[in-house]
Amino acid sequence: MSDFDGSLSAIMANLFHENRTKTAFIPCILASALIFSYTSADLVLNQTDLVEYVKTDKSWEISFENNIVDDDGDNLTFDFNDIWADGDVKVIDFFLDEIPVNEGYFVGYIDVKIIPEECNGVDGSEGQCENGIWLSDGGEWECDSISATLLGDNSSLSGQWFDAGNTLSGSDSDCEPIYLRIVTYPEYYLHETVNQTAVNEFQALSPWINDGWGDGVVSVQVNLDVNSYGGWGPMDDSEEITIQVSVHQFRPSAILISE
Numbered sequence: 001m002s003d004f005d006g007s008l009s010a011i012m013a014n015l016f017h018e019n020r021t022k023t024a025f026i027p028c029i030l031a032s033a034l035i036f037s038y039t040s041a042d043l044v045l046n047q048t049d050l051v052e053y054v055k056t057d058k059s060w061e062i063s064f065e066n067n068i069v070d071d072d073g074d075n076l077t078f079d080f081n082d083i084w085a086d087g088d089v090k091v092i093d094f095f096l097d098e099i100p101v102n103e104g105y106f107v108g109y110i111d112v113k114i115i116p117e118e119c120n121g122v123d124g125s126e127g128q129c130e131n132g133i134w135l136s137d138g139g140e141w142e143c144d145s146i147s148a149t150l151l152g153d154n155s156s157l158s159g160q161w162f163d164a165g166n167t168l169s170g171s172d173s174d175c176e177p178i179y180l181r182i183v184t185y186p187e188y189y190l191h192e193t194v195n196q197t198a199v200n201e202f203q204a205l206s207p208w209i210n211d212g213w214g215d216g217v218v219s220v221q222v223n224l225d226v227n228s229y230g231g232w233g234p235m236d237d238s239e240e241i242t243i244q245v246s247v248h249q250f251r252p253s254a255i256l257i258s259e
Helices: 008-015 019-046 048-055 201-208
Strands: 058-068 078-085 089-095 106-115 128-130 133-136 139-142 145-150 169-172 178-183 194-198 217-225 238-258
Touching: 058 201, 078 089, 078 217, 106 145, 106 217, 145 178, 169 178, 194 201, 201 238, 217 238
Parallel strands: none
Antiparallel strands: 058 194, 058 238, 078 238, 089 217, 106 178, 106 238, 128 133, 133 139, 145 169, 145 217
């Protein structure tokens, strides 16, 4: 018998050298071939529908659970109040890394409301505004001119600064609040449901589960021009300004609507 050199031909020769080895080994080969053939036939013939189902795009309806990031129950994320003098121009920063966004939620958009002292929307304010004149307690005051802007060039906020749904600046001289908005998450349109085509639920949700949007600082610039008025009220030389910030968070979910 020649020396064993470890080659495949030498291995096969050793396996089939003895009759008893042939008797044990050949049935094993035949059984393995039979099992492989059966498994392959089952996959091709019986599992074709399953494979096609997994590969085929399906229609999903994406909906969003929404609420305001609020840790004290006032339905606001930030509430800032200060008294400003005539001609003041101030930038107020609100730091979003300090807020408790819920696990599994993402920041969709941010609303900012700037409220003057005489605003009709403030609880406890008494009086009425007529043609830019505030009437209260038997006196008259001319409504101050206020303008406000969300600063894109001064802010580190990661958001959709050119989204059509934004309101980045506003002004008022009628004692009414100013409403601003910045959309932060791409393709998030204020709670609207979305139809999505994908092969599975994870892929259907993938556009709305990315971290990073809505991080940073919201910078609000407010310009105040106190208007003097020769009515029956005292001389007006300042204004109390309130800034309320509501950070709206959402959690997406997917429902299969057609296969």
